[in-house]
Amino acid sequence: MSEAVVASHLRENPYELAKSQLRKVGDVFSIDANLIRVLSQCKKAVEVSIPVAMDDGSVEVFAGYRVTHNIARGPSKGGIRYHPDVTLDEVKSLSMWMTWKCALMALPFGGAKGGVVCDPKSLSASELERMTRRYTSEIINDIGPERDIPAPDVGTDGRVMAWIFDTYSMNKGHSVLGVVTGKPLSIGGSLGREEATARGSLYCIQALSVKEGKRVSDYTVSIQGFGNVGAHLARLLHGEGATVVAVSDSRGGVYNPMGIDIPAALAHKQEAGTLTGLANADPVTNEELVELECDIFAPCALEQVVTEENADRVKATIVCEGANGPVTPAADAILEDRGVLVLPDVLANAGGVIVSYFEWVQGLQEYFWREDEVNAKLHDIVGRAFEETWQTRASRDTTMRMAAYGIAVQRVAEATTTRGLYP
Ligand code: GLU
Secondary structure, eight states, rough: OTTOOSSOOSSSSSHHHHHHHHHHHHHHOOOOOOHHHHHHSSSEEEEEEEEOOOSSSEEEEEEEEEEEEOTTTTTEEEEEEEETTOOOOHHHHHHHHHHHHHHHOSSOOOOEEEEEEEGGGSOOOHHHHHHHHHHHHHHHTTTTTTTTTEEETTTOOOHHHHHHHHHHHHHOOOOSSSGGGGGOOOTTOOTTTHHHHHHHHHHHHHHHHHHTOOOGGGGGEEEOSSHHHHHHHHHHHHHTTTTOOOOOEEEEEEEETTOOOEEEEHHHHHOOOOOOOOOOOOOOOHHHTOOOSSSEEEEOSSSSOOOOOTTTGGOOSSSEOOOSOOOHHHHHHHHHHTTOEEEEEHHHHHHHHHHHHHHHHHHHHTTTOOOEEEHHHHHHHHHHHHHHHHHHHHHHTHHHHHHHHHHHHHHHHHHHHHHHOOO
């Protein structure tokens, strides 16, 4: 989000939306109402205050959260978000979606998420480091390789993960590789992790193209968001011969119906820090980008970009959710009526947490894999989940979202029932 934007991107309470999705899954898949009640709530939510000495000598106090939604299938897993609009309910919704994502991918993890209310772009590197280290210290008893394993999300990256890893390890007295994923390669990260979320989206689009009797190179695509997910997805799709007609970052985007030169866009972003001003492309706003003429619209930034207000103007026939929660339930219903196929977040952006799982396993074993092994295993898992979702969609005559969430919630419900309610 640019500094100029004052209104939050969250028009509706995301936790209420996530709970309403869960209730619908409960109805469609006839899941015990007692279990739905249990799964509607987060197991644990920690709220901390993070005092930070700023470079100018003042002290700023940031609010931080770490929420575990569920651990029935394993330790909780999920990213940490640094963004000015972070709220506790947003973190709760994101943690619930992590539970479903890990279950759909059959990973031995539950769901969690963390967040700090801040604008990371306005902090210096040393302020960011002090904030991250203090936040880590405040949640140090809540995280750990067998307990809860953070990772990057919006506004955080490998550098932030390195500080979390170091702070945790310094407190334990030895390096604990499994405490966090998305680490730089030099300190136990996994090959392929950085581009994994986008690669998982690409594999979903490839699988769908086979179902449609097409090739990836037949599609025109517009991509919102040019961070870790959007930029890599643009690069990968361009590499597969798709025509990427529009890309954007938080300040706005660029459009060319004949196709954007993606290597040039990546270089321009690197140099200028923005996509604005890219040659051979017209400016486009983030709002306009949602409604552009194309086959695939891939929202890869924040939640609630397709709402009941604009869903009927989406021209794409496929929406690929690189972000978490970019389509609201009301918009989902409109897109379904209009025959737009939505590849839901828990399927389309699961590549990140899948390779996070690989990184965690490699760290625990202190044995590291080749990049082609990582990508092949990622392909297996995404391909299997896509096929299961596709089959369930057909057999239940429902949407890809309901099918994906249904498979996931049933798995978590089964684990909960099998374990039994304690005490
Ligand atoms: N933040 C990413 C997500 O929403 C990755 C989470 C992880 O790797 O644990 O899926």
